[in-house]
Amino acid sequence: MKAPAGKPEDKPARILQAALTLFAERGYAGTAMPDLARHAGVGAGTIYRHFSSKEVLVNAVFQHAKNLLREQLLRELHLELPTRALFTQLWQQLARFAREHPLEFRFLELHHHQPYLDEDSRAIERQVLVPIWAYCVASRQAGVARDMPAEALMALIWGAFVGLFKAEYSGYLQISEHLLMQAEEACWASFSPSSTGVGP
Amino acid sequence: MKAPAGKPEDKPARILQAALTLFAERGYAGTAMPDLARHAGVGAGTIYRHFSSKEVLVNAVFQHAKNLLREQLLRELHLELPTRALFTQLWQQLARFAREHPLEFRFLELHHHQPYLDEDSRAIERQVLVPIWAYCVASRQAGVARDMPAEALMALIWGAFVGLFKAEYSGYLQISEHLLMQAEEACWASFSPSSTGVGP
Amino acid sequence: MKAPAGKPEDKPARILQAALTLFAERGYAGTAMPDLARHAGVGAGTIYRHFSSKEVLVNAVFQHAKNLLREQLLRELHLELPTRALFTQLWQQLARFAREHPLEFRFLELHHHQPYLDEDSRAIERQVLVPIWAYCVASRQAGVARDMPAEALMALIWGAFVGLFKAEYSGYLQISEHLLMQAEEACWASFSPSSTGVGP
Amino acid sequence: MKAPAGKPEDKPARILQAALTLFAERGYAGTAMPDLARHAGVGAGTIYRHFSSKEVLVNAVFQHAKNLLREQLLRELHLELPTRALFTQLWQQLARFAREHPLEFRFLELHHHQPYLDEDSRAIERQVLVPIWAYCVASRQAGVARDMPAEALMALIWGAFVGLFKAEYSGYLQISEHLLMQAEEACWASFSPSSTGVGP
DNA sequence: TATGAATGAGTATTCATTCAT
DNA sequence: GATGAATGAATACTCATTCAT
Numbered sequence: 154m155k156a157p158a159g160k161p162e163d164k165p166a167r168i169l170q171a172a173l174t175l176f177a178e179r180g181y182a183g184t185a186m187p188d189l190a191r192h193a194g195v196g197a198g199t200i201y202r203h204f205s206s207k208e209v210l211v212n213a214v215f216q217h218a219k220n221l222l223r224e225q226l227l228r229e230l231h232l233e234l235p236t237r238a239l240f241t242q243l244w245q246q247l248a249r250f251a252r253e254h255p256l257e258f259r260f261l262e263l264h265h266h267q268p269y270l271d272e273d274s275r276a277i278e279r280q281v282l283v284p285i286w287a288y289c290v291a292s293r294q295a296g297v298a299r300d301m302p303a304e305a306l307m308a309l310i311w312g313a314f315v316g317l318f319k320a321e322y323s324g325y326l327q328i329s330e331h332l333l334m335q336a337e338e339a340c341w342a343s344f345s346p347s348s349t350g351v352g353p
Numbered sequence: 354m355k356a357p358a359g360k361p362e363d364k365p366a367r368i369l370q371a372a373l374t375l376f377a378e379r380g381y382a383g384t385a386m387p388d389l390a391r392h393a394g395v396g397a398g399t400i401y402r403h404f405s406s407k408e409v410l411v412n413a414v415f416q417h418a419k420n421l422l423r424e425q426l427l428r429e430l431h432l433e434l435p436t437r438a439l440f441t442q443l444w445q446q447l448a449r450f451a452r453e454h455p456l457e458f459r460f461l462e463l464h465h466h467q468p469y470l471d472e473d474s475r476a477i478e479r480q481v482l483v484p485i486w487a488y489c490v491a492s493r494q495a496g497v498a499r500d501m502p503a504e505a506l507m508a509l510i511w512g513a514f515v516g517l518f519k520a521e522y523s524g525y526l527q528i529s530e531h532l533l534m535q536a537e538e539a540c541w542a543s544f545s546p547s548s549t550g551v552g553p
Numbered sequence: 554m555k556a557p558a559g560k561p562e563d564k565p566a567r568i569l570q571a572a573l574t575l576f577a578e579r580g581y582a583g584t585a586m587p588d589l590a591r592h593a594g595v596g597a598g599t600i601y602r603h604f605s606s607k608e609v610l611v612n613a614v615f616q617h618a619k620n621l622l623r624e625q626l627l628r629e630l631h632l633e634l635p636t637r638a639l640f641t642q643l644w645q646q647l648a649r650f651a652r653e654h655p656l657e658f659r660f661l662e663l664h665h666h667q668p669y670l671d672e673d674s675r676a677i678e679r680q681v682l683v684p685i686w687a688y689c690v691a692s693r694q695a696g697v698a699r700d701m702p703a704e705a706l707m708a709l710i711w712g713a714f715v716g717l718f719k720a721e722y723s724g725y726l727q728i729s730e731h732l733l734m735q736a737e738e739a740c741w742a743s744f745s746p747s748s749t750g751v752g753p
Numbered sequence: 754m755k756a757p758a759g760k761p762e763d764k765p766a767r768i769l770q771a772a773l774t775l776f777a778e779r780g781y782a783g784t785a786m787p788d789l790a791r792h793a794g795v796g797a798g799t800i801y802r803h804f805s806s807k808e809v810l811v812n813a814v815f816q817h818a819k820n821l822l823r824e825q826l827l828r829e830l831h832l833e834l835p836t837r838a839l840f841t842q843l844w845q846q847l848a849r850f851a852r853e854h855p856l857e858f859r860f861l862e863l864h865h866h867q868p869y870l871d872e873d874s875r876a877i878e879r880q881v882l883v884p885i886w887a888y889c890v891a892s893r894q895a896g897v898a899r900d901m902p903a904e905a906l907m908a909l910i911w912g913a914f915v916g917l918f919k920a921e922y923s924g925y926l927q928i929s930e931h932l933l934m935q936a937e938e939a940c941w942a943s944f945s946p947s948s949t950g951v952g953p
Numbered sequence: 954t955a956t957g958a959a960t961g962a963g964t965a966t967t968c969a970t971t972c973a974t
Numbered sequence: 975g976a977t978g979a980a981t982g983a984a985t986a987c988t989c990a991t992t993c994a995t
Contacts, residue, residue: 179382180380180382180383181383182379182380182382182383183380183381183382265519265523266523299535299538299539300535301532301535301536301539302526302532304520304525304526305517305520305526305528305532305535305536307520308513308516308517308519308520308525308526309513309516309517309536309539309540310513310516311516312512312513312514312515312516312517312519313508313509313510313512313513313516313543314512315512315516316508316509316510316511316512316513316515316516317505317508317509317512319465319508319512320504320505320507320508323465323466325504325508326502326504326505326508328505332501332502332505335499335500335501335505336501336505336509338547339499339501339506339509339543339544340509340543342542342543342547343513343539343540343542343543344539347538347539347542
């Protein structure tokens, strides 16, 4: 009979959860360890039994969040679909991630490229990007994406997506399912070569 | 004849400059006041003669940066231009801001909607948004923007723009003048209603 | 059949041994209990089953070491020997102790008269000193020791002895059997009244 | 008009003094920085303006104490004196140091060869020893010191000296001027070759 | 007015000790 | 009995802010 009690008994999980929440809210430097301990419902020392320093902790959170994103983004991806459909699928997976894991989403936005991220964290970051990058390169070669560097395409689409959800949690906007699909179409339009000026 | 020493500029400006630089680099919470004083080349106490607290200082920086953005964005705006041309103009003003004031740009991205921003800062934020919002609303009514909330359109375009420049200073990308224009076209495509299904 | 695992020895002994080692190396305040537990190969809590606090533990180590010194110093002491021979014997017993029990020797040097030593520890300290003191007093009355307080004689000889061995484990010196005997002679010279100026 | 006030205004000096006192009493590891600050009558942060860490502080104290010892020991040393007289002079200088600077004396005894001492501290340690070592070597070559390694001679005499003063501050003994001279004679006896067996 | 030394509450982290298993 | 995870007070150190000069 283990840990049937009220509070979830898994301390590391509680600590990660609290860290995710506070880092997403206040950022790494803005979060104090004693505060974090209180939120996790553990003693301050307990954190250090599981994570040897604040830096190690933030990297653990980063890697958890990034892995989750990778799984949600790349799982059940039907690469055989036509480019347009695949785009929709990617968009929806992203949206599902942002919806189901808002803290992870905000955390990742806030802790990009920070100096305390270690090599493992950076490696996972790259792991997420590579398949998307490949998709962009392939689309471009197939003539169904604009003639821009894959990196630029990704930056525009990812940026637009992030902008949309930031606007929501900033209170400017409520994203309905319908709006989500409209935004997807808008982004597809910025991704695929425009038909403007394309002959008769 | 006052202060003929090393740097002649006036103190408040030096302090604001140092604050802008460090906040943009390390964030508000990650920046220490004594460090900031050293960067500004003034005594720690001097900061407090001009800005009564760290919060007041960050708000001053925010307002300076946001005002600069507003001026660069809205100055010499030819509202009588056709929507498409106005879009290009806005895009170019934004790009000029990001290019000429990279610190202000990064600072603003990093300090959105933080709890230490006061009412004045939030008001200025809105001041910047309102004309853009009006442009979106008008475009939509004229049928030259997609049928989405103006807030969503702004979020998508602003997000894409920010994504592009973040990719640049993250080292993923080098933004040439040509690329900038291609990106503008892509964003316009996501802004204007797609011609899909529109047929004779 | 209990605890057939790795180290078979009994726990209290293992704990005392680890405490002796670490206290001798790093001092009382410089030694952490969890570290000590790891060195002893026991759980942290186990220490407290046998020693109710760190202070109790250090006193146990002190008493063990001091008792060992007492035994080695006073056992098989031929009090009937002439003063000179007895001096040599004491010197050799001391040397044997320092050689065979270097940790105990270092520990005792490092933890003299510390405020956490309890009355029992202080009592044992005195028990060791009393017979030596008696030897000094007797020698002096017999005219074979210098005309100084017994305490001063003891301090000089003990100090010289300790200095010699400290020099060895500080790496300044290697104490051969021959050197040990030379040193003994030198100390005897400082103990016994000089013949200088003694004439008919 | 500077610092005429009750308490000496020199913060670094006050901090060094408090550090000397507490380290001499409780040892390095046994002394807490906030305690030290309170003793020095300064804020905890003030210590760090002058000494960048506890280690830097203990090295500063060590170097101050060792330099003082060196000056008192080697100053006005009449190297042209006969060996016996020079020995007395060294002894008296040492005694003066132990008398006038009991805290420095205790501190040095307690912090020998500790791992936190830096190269500068170790260098000064050697600087003190070298001249004494030279004296021993010269004496030995002149046939007025026992035929032992200079290091052993030093260890015995220094050890005896330290033993004597430790006995005093441990309360076993009161060292009168007369006793000090008797002890000096005893130590000289252990230093110089015994006349035993030398006869007509 | 400007300074920067000084402060002490606050930070990350450690450690003697406890207690559920 | 033995364990080692958990604790929270204590530790070394930092930082926003003040104030004597």
